[in-house]
Amino acid sequence: MYEHDVVVVGAGGAGLRAAIAAQEAGADVAMVSKLHPVRSHTGAAEGGINAALRDADSWQDHAYDTMKGSDYLGDAPAVEALCQESPEEVIRLEHWGMPFSREDDGRVSQRPFGGLSFPRTTYAGAETGHQMLHTMYEQVVKRGITVYDEWHVMDLAVTDEDDPAERTCHGVVAYDIQSGEISGFRAENGVILATGGMGQVFDHTTNAVANTGDGVAMAYRAGVPMEDMEFIQFHPTTLPSTGVLISEGVRGEGGILYNSEGERFMFEHGYANNDGELASRDVVSRAELTEVNEGRGIEDEYVHLDMRHLGEERILDRLENILHLAEDFEGADGLTEPMPVKPGQHYAMGGIETNEFGETVIDGLYAAGECACASVHGANRLGGNALPELIVFGKRAGRHAAGEEMGEAEIETGRSGNWQPADYEFGVEVGETGGSGTAAADGGAVVSDAESVLGAAVDRAQERVDELLSRKGRNHAEIRSAVQETMTANVNVFREEGRLEETLADLREAREAYKDVAVSDPSRTFNTDLIHTIETRNILDLAEALTMGALAREEFRGAHWRKEHQERKDEDWLKHTLISWNDGEPELWYKPVVLEGENKTYEPKSRSY
């Protein structure tokens, strides 16, 4: 068993920032990650970091833009924290040596991004995430923070009181990919989940193969509600064949979208008469797919993104990485021809329910970054708001977990305050299938002292691995691709009731199939077959919750479009969707959104760009 004050799960942007913050606050910190830190998917972020750095800008304007972008489903205390603290965090990165793009006077550059009222997106070429990830890992090396890399966290060690709000997290159980050893990691003060996105729920995604939402699924099964899972961002400019991201920076610098008739459809077909290509991402994605559906797509699949008119010098200076990506992964030369693009899964707005300090309802369990839902992004995230979320909320969670006094949270977690049960009836059974062997922890052991809880969690994980390795059964890969296919076909940009119901049925079938899953590679050395099999269980749980949320939310808000419900319904739906695992019988409930900020209340307005 390993022992530390704070254990951070995941070593991307949020995890690295959390570890640094916890260590600065005096804690003995360890990071546990299934990838080496520099392999994390933060490194693929391209566009930039929103921060109100300049005199003509203000955090209040950033907060207003973010709230509007969220379609009024962001919680004001979290949104305001993001916007107030992003500037100091960006400057801190600069002080840590991050190579930002620069102006002639040597100050960091900022550029326009979708949905922003001021060009406040700081960036490092079109490789901002790569530079940010490496800069923060450098600080982790400098500080000598312990990193257990290529250790896959399988489960949380949580006590099993009936009410999740009374449970405590004492650590995690992890599997050493290199050796096959399973070990407990005791966390004296707290566990911070920073496991990133869940893009592998879909098959056309900008996310990495490793983005299987492990932290969200673990927290869910341990009793933490998942919040607003139905809100998935589909990025309007991904390469059609691979899902590789083409940064919003291209449109920020002046790139133009054309349909097959050569029309600049964002304006000519009235999707966004003011902002055109720089409307919010949900708006642009729907516009592109509408063009394709109405027969104005190219090869019936995609549209064109043209940046040739920007000129070679500007492209090389600010978007060089885009040229490489378009060439290597689509065979297109961005300097001489338009690039084919279509919407692709990019980001999960929802995730582990937390307050503005990253605390979950379970004592000692935190979450930060994409896996968490505070909620900063509500129904739609603005471009350039993900990276600041990593550093602001990573820092907050790290400090809080290390025991720093941070005051009272405004955002409530769990079933407190004005929560309300949902009365939605799903046509298909959801949750645990009652099969043997695949049941994961759903609350922990019967004991409550830390060592026994951890010991029991280790034993369960060991049993599970032994069983998966020893028995005969089907491979997970076909189950995973069946899930990805039905999700991409039916729970995409456009959603309708019948197909969502069908998806729940498909997922039920996949759950049944998963009961027979087995790992055919018997090795204890670097058994990726085993790791992927465990991940697929996480994908299943998340896909189901996502679809449940999409069915229940009978309105059109932000990224969530419903055929039968073509308007935002503020009277009924200014509230978050929550789904509790409830020991295998998922329960849906709601809690109101917090629109009251420090000095003002954000009144919902109609959202046009």
Add this chain to the structure above:
Amino acid sequence: MSTQIPKQTEESSETEAETQPASKGEERRAEKRRRAAERREQRQEEEAEKAAADESTVELKVFRYDPQVEGKQEPRFDTFHVPFTKGMTVLDALMYARDTYDSSLTFRHSCRQAVCGSDAMFVNGGQKLACKTQISDLEEPVRVEPLPHAEVTKDLVVDMEHFYEQMEAVEPYFQTDEYPDGELEEQRQDRANREKIKMSTRCIWCGACMSSCNIAAGDNEYLGPAAINKAYRFAMDEREGEEMKQKRLEIIEQEHGVWRCQTQFSCTEVCPKDIPLTEHIQELKREAVKNNLKFW
């Protein structure tokens, strides 16, 4: 076509299931699982046969090794026939082979877009990132091996520890004593200076350069191109100041530092991010000489 090695394991687990007293339900489930597995094996064989007969397939010869699994302890090559699709990369082909024929085929990969640096391999005799190497650019059969000059953990996975140690030996973090007064004020950096270090900051730690380097192969303590490039990234960053630059030059001038490089350019040739590694090493040599003359 690769045959699954653990035949024996499979048989023994079947016997076990049969001899154990089991409830009817368990027996039924076990039977169902057995049938599903049989169906799957049959399907795999059919697909493999179909693929082998088809001309639009690509033939991969993949290095296999597992220290623990019988039949894989002696390194060998397995052949896979993968249906070719336009734009297919070596990584795509490997994933197809794994998900369709042999789930024990092991390689690191994550982002699929040449930024995580996980999947550097030895493809047809050269260090490549599998995710950005097009099958159509390669001669068949495509031979895929783990990176040379590193210990093989399993199949295409090598032990990266030594590479990481060298990276961390050059104090790979920004250091300065002089920050602007205002808390919210950034350090100034000239556009030209940012441009100068830009290429060096693109390193994704894939290890291709180190693997290609003859010197590193013969001198285990040689810092290697990636670590020296990391040192370059800081030494040339004007924000660190002159004093730090002195310190950085001392680090790279050590016995196993820049002077070991014999400018063979192999690192530069294999770098998937087009970093002019050899030039950076040469420039550091020149800086070191200039610096030494100053104190002479």
